[in-house]
Amino acid sequence: MPNTLPSPYPFPPPAHAPEPGQRMLDACFLGPYGENDTLLEKLVVEFLRDHVHWRRNFHPEDPPAIPTSAAQHPEYLALEARMRRELHQLSAALKQSVPFHSPRYIGHMASDLLLPGLAAQILALPYNPNNVSEDAAPITVQLEVLAGLQLARMFGYPSDPARPDCAFGHLTSGGTLANYQALRMALALKAFPVALRAAGVADIGVPGDDWQAFNLAPDAAIDLLVRWQDWLSTLGEGERRRWRARFQEQRLETLGMFEFFSRHPGLKVPQVLAPVTAHYSWSKGLKMLGLGRAQLRLVATRGMRMDAAALREALEQCERERQPVLMVVAVLGSTEYGTIDPVDAIVQARADVAARGLGFGIHVDAAWGGYLATLFRNPDGSLRGLDEVHAGYRDFPQPEVHAAFAALAETDSVTVDPHKLGYLPYGTGAFVCRDHRATALVSEQADYVFKQGDRDDYMTRYRQLGQFIPEGSKAGAAAAAVYVTHRVLPLDHANFGLMPRQTVLAAEAFQERAQRFADDMRGVVAATVPFPPDSNLVCLALNPHGNRDLAIANAFVRRLYDELRCDPQRPLQVKQFFSSITTLQRAMVGEAELHCILDALGIDPTTMHEDNDRLVILRHTLMNPHLIDHENGISYIDRYFEYLGTLLRGRTSP
Known part of the structure; x- marks a missing residue:
């Protein structure tokens, strides 16, 4: 007699075999039902015990400072009770949190967390590393620098530290701070040649007037920076110190915005061109740097992507009016619609106007869409072709979307948020620049005066991370989470993708x-x-x-x-x-x-x-x-x- 009892589960049997890679994804998250609770518990307990063993073996000859009998003392028990009470109340209150883990949640840019990152962050927290320098975080500060190189490779930037033009990336509290860093670095690079002219530096290829100096393309400005460092290295210590001081006195970072432009009346404060879909952090950033909200020029969109024709019109107007441009911002995944700006068309527009003397940087705000770049990368780092990426989708990617991702390698810097499509805990944003040599101009220890190779290799240089970033103290545990996640799931289509x-x-x-x-x-x-x-x-x-x-x-x-x-x-x-x-x-x-x-x-x-x-x-x-x-x-x-x-x-x- 057939079994006519209803199934105890209101779900039909699996419709078909899982897609390739599905079983690997099954191990990535705690899961909507908490299916991987045992795995996470094993990882947390294993590495908590490992941390305790590390403490006990640091100097095993030191006696325990807390007596075993303390756990029975009334004061100890009272504090334990208060701690448990507050933690239980916190746990109860957190049950009202947004259920990001559930597939029923399709609201904002949040979802479940990747287990390798969550476990790595929990593992690193008791060590409490401070990623301001290797003195406070000898391991995680290096992991942060390596994580920056992992992200650089995903975007097609040079990621071999042996290359003089290797990229550099670091973590931030979020995409907003990464965008500030992009503005800060672009402004330093743009004003640098003008300061060299004002200091009367010898003939090392400094442009002949302020307009030309202020409108060098970023690559040309970096080349000039290298020549300046090389020239300084030929001087004696005293002469080198005098030239450094003369240059420092003329820098925008020394004079401030008002005095700098007062000394160079032929120059206007540069504008930032961004699509109308740009995040409000760009307005905030221009205010914070003192450039002013009025310098943010919004470009029209077509289909919620930056209109390339409108951008060209804006650039041509800037050229006619001798209005400098600090950078053009491309949005790779707009906050409201997830649309992708035509990065390739922006790169081409830059090349055309740069040939006529209007140079500027290109920054990609990929806070949302940055990790989509994994879909376009082979495991060896090469770019996948359009047809290869398209296989298995109905429409994705449109040819213009593929072209935009292919052009990322020709931009100057990128913002990306591992705490969005990287599925990692808040706050882990990231800033990546294509050529690390530009960081010399934002160093707090006048690092720009020495050729990088004369002092340290790449990794040694950036272990003093606090010199180059907006923050001071910052959590090293977040760097561990990002780096470990990218090691477990490499940033290509076959793994993270x-x-x-x-x-x-x-x-x-x-x-x-x-x-x-x-x-x-x-x-x-x-x-x-x-x-x-x-x-x-x-x-x-x-x-x-x-x-x-x-x-x-x-x-x-x-x-x-x-x-x-x-x-x-x-x-x-x-x-x-x-x-x-x-x-x-x-x-x-x-x-x-x-x-x-x-x-x-x-x-x-x-x-x-x-x-x-x-x-x-x-x-x-x-x-x-x-x-x-x-x-x-x-x-x-x-x-x-x-x-x-x-x-x-x-x-x-x-």
Whole structure:
């Protein structure tokens, strides 16, 4: 007689065999259900015991400072009780945290943590290394420098320390501080040739006037820096000291912004050109450096990517008006939409105007999308071709997206956040520059005056990390987490790339399911994906059937979002899914593109006015690798749209 009892589990059997690499990914995370709790517990206990053994064997002749009988003393027991009470209260309170680990969470840029990084950080914490220098962190400061080289290789930068032009990278608290470092280094490099001219340095190829000096391309400025260091090395100690002092007196870093430009009245304060999708940290950074928010020039987008034609127009205007440009910022994965700017077109535009005397740096803000570069890298570090990357996807990558990643090697610096698509704990951002020699100009110990090879090799130089970075004290445990993760999962498509692959596949599935959802919901709501995803962020625009008013549509989506956001006043378990919201702003999208989106939703563009110039939309960050659960035959994407349909059908009027 067949067994007719229902299965105790409400899941169907696996639909098919796991994808290649899936079993390796199974060991990477604690898991939505805590499936790898035993593995994490073993790792933590093993290395906690190892740490204790290290303490006991440091000088075993020293007697224990805490007597064994202390654990029985009333004061000891009372403190233990207070400690347990506070920790239990903290543990209880943390249960209200955002469930980033769950595939039901598709809101902001957070997900589960990689076990190798989590375990490495926990392992390193009791040692409490301070990565300001090797004196305070003899191991982890080296790991941070090596982690910077790992990231440099992922972007196609030179990563062999034996090369004079090797890249350099370091960790930061986040992408915002990494962007500040990019501004700081670019400004130092741009002002350096002007200071040499003002100091009256001998003929080592210093440009003939201030405009030319202020507009050297970064590579040319670094070449001049090397010649300056070489020339100084030929002088006697006294003469060298005098020239160093003369130069130092003329530096922007010595004079300050006002005095520097007062001494060079033919120069204007340089501008930073960035797309309208750029993160607000660029505005903050320009204010902090004293350049001023007015120097941030926002460039229009097309399809939420920087418009290359608009950039060329802006650069040509700068050229005509003799307006210096500090840098052009390309966004590799915009915060709201995950779109990829045309890095290749920016590189070409730079080459064209540099030939006419307008030089500037190119920085890539890849805080979100940087780790997608693993999909474009072979294990030997070479670039994968478009067809090779495209195999296995429906649309990814578009040719222009592949071209953008291929051009990363020709940029000057990159911001990337290991605590985003690197799946590591906050805060681990990172800054990487293509040629480490530029760091001499931001050193706090006048490192620029010596040729690097005359003093130290690469690793020795950067073990004094605090000389070159914005921070002073910084956690070495974070460096251990990044380095170990990249060793366990090398930054190429066959290893680390398995994770972003899952997320891009999820984004393609989400977009396809959104189209079916739009078809199914006709007569209830109009639904559309405003911009096809370049990466793994997908937005969804909604408007109740029959509504023509933008304000009503926005209010409708905001009320819907109340069911999809974290609410500290309600238990998390009552929420089925979590998403986020953002807006499509007229100033950001452009009049024509926004009108097309409103038309697709059935909204009258004339209801958009000065006080109501944006469309509120749902935003979905699809970075959880378990959104499509092959083991149990579950698609959380399907479940999300089913839940969304249930919510919307319950709202028959706006």
